[in-house]
Amino acid sequence: MLGRISLVLLMVGSVACSSDDGEPTGPVETSIAGVYNLISVDGTPMPYLIFEDATGKSECTGGSLTLTNGTGVNRGTFVTRVQLRFEDATGTVHNNERIIDGAWERDGSSLTLDDDGDNQPEATATLSGNRLTLNGVDGGPTEVWEK
Secondary structure (H helix, E strand, O other): OHHHHHHHHHHHHHOOOOOOOOOOOOOOOOOOOEEEEEEEEOOEEOOEEEEEEOOEEEEEEEEEEEEEEEEEOOEEEEEEEEEEEEEEOOOOEEEEEEEEEEEEEEEOOEEEEEOOOOOOOOEEEEEEOOEEEEEEOOOOOEEEEEO
């Protein structure tokens, strides 16, 4: 898949047009800002079972990732909202939402997301069309988000 993405980027770069006004030429980055919905975790569509044992079960029922442009189309801020559902052994359901925000930066089809400002990305993502495939650092799950 990475080979295909690189080939697409190479093709986009080769069709960049020249300018008569002396401005630099080359591919123009387009905005990726918008709302992406969580469609799968580790290849499993929503809802995603996180765990289940005698005490109950926990699952992710969905989520959204909002990318907002900052000073340009290659950096900005993000907010993720993930809906979680826990059902205890008695059948009582508890719903919760986890919200994480921070900054993102784009380099071609790659994104890094930093939620604590330490310049050490907590996640990396690959953009392909309207899909972001997000990989958590330190073996986190693979999440697919779609606009």
